[in-house]
Amino acid sequence: MVKYKRRSAERAILRALKNLGGSASRDALRNSIANDKNSGFTYEEVFNSVTSKNGGKYNPFLFDFNFGINNLYATGYVEQPQRMKDIILTEQGRLREPINFPTEKEQEIIDRYWKKRIAINKEKKKAKAKEVTDPVDDNTDDDAVDNDSWKSELIDQLNAFTPGKFESFSRLLISKMGVRIDDKLGKIQSRDHGIDGFGYFESDEFRTTRVAIQSKKFANNPVSEPDIDKFKGVMDSFNAEYGIFITTSHFTDSAKEKAVQGSKSVTLIDGRRVAELVAKYQLHVTPVETFTLDDYYFQKD
Known part of the structure; x- marks a missing residue:
């Protein structure tokens, strides 16, 4: 298996959103990127998981994918991402071509966005009185990671x-x-x-x-x-x-x-569609719903 190489996913996400009509779930976006010859990512890169040093499995593409969604939000090309909700292109995003992202000005906006996110994250750390991973180093979306985790586990078990x-x-x-x-x-x-x-x-x-x-x-x-x-x-x-x-x-x-x-x-x-159908028909799986606090609860004003 070829080792995954970290790289920007914003252009691939913009392409996928335009191809899907401007609004799509994270799963639909990843499927579109995986099946797009010109996305810059192969199917295996988008969906394959790797084993971490502590033995756990994770999908390295998700780091770039979630980073990309946040960067597109910071630059005004998608609406604010929400758990269990579609990613939606703004009018500005509909007009933005995927090529040459980010420009120098867009990169400045992105840098300010992450600087603010880091500051908010430090407030969370103080509020919870325990370590919280820096979003620049981790940048995983809880919803997407959780979904991908159980789907990867399902496919592994089916192969067994x-x-x-x-x-x-x-x-x-x-x-x-x-x-x-x-x-x-x-x-x-x-x-x-x-x-x-x-x-x-x-x-x-x-x-x-x-x-x-x-x-x-x-x-x-x-x-x-x-x-x-x-x-x-x-x-x-x-x-x-x-x-x-x-x-x-x-x-x-x-x-x-x-x-x-x-x-x-x-x-x-394919395997991803199998997982979606297993979820749809709740075929020997148990749905779990939970809630996490967003940044609103950790901002000073």
């Missing part, structure tokens, strides 16, 4: 599943999405036939569609075009009208192109 258990998990997830799994074709010796599940989806118009399911655990490598091509060939033998391909990693650009070619398309669900 036996092939049979991962296939079972995939069928369970797909069933939550509204696909009725076939008791015979969907469960018995599915791997011997080249697919890992089969079911039926009934649309609002009461049309029933045959669905083939493929699941692959790839800890490091992405799913490539030949994997999709092979799956499409097997779909034909089951007379499936469309397919769903689930992986713990991600898909190459050529795999994405292959998935929508021809008369039968394949829905691609």
Whole structure:
């Protein structure tokens, strides 16, 4: 694995926000950056976690990502970031092209912003009577880090599943999405036939569609075009009208192109999307809600 190199993410964030219509969640922004060839960041850089000296896992890209959001707020290009809320471009941000950020004037604004943040952080330290990490050194967003932590842990655990258990998990997830799994074709010796599940989806118009399911655990490598091509060939033998391909990693650009070619398309669900769906359907996870005090409570006036 190539070691992550720290660098500015503001231009990538601006590009993503413009591509997403000016407003997006942190997860949507990261997905957009990861899948944008011109963002300056690869998929692995955006999502891969590393192990710290004390044994914990963290995502180094988040440092640059959260730094970038704060810097864009300081320069007036995004609205004030809030927990569990979308990042929103201001009118000024809509007009700002991603190139050449920051200018000398913008850098001066950013430096003043962080100087003020450091002063506020020192007040927090006094108020709490315990050590608080300097935001310039840490600069992690609690909401984003917490979300990323459990998602990374989920993907690690899925990769540790036996092939049979991962296939079972995939069928369970797909069933939550509204696909009725076939008791015979969907469960018995599915791997011997080249697919890992089969079911039926009934649309609002009461049309029933045959669905083939493929699941692959790839800890490091992405799913490539030949994997999709092979799956499409097997779909034909089951007379499936469309397919769903689930992986713990991600898909190459050529795999994405292959998935929508021809008369039968394949829905691609990568590891990040799996985590989002697990959260949506609360599939063997427990939601936890908490609150943290923002800077208002630590300012003198």
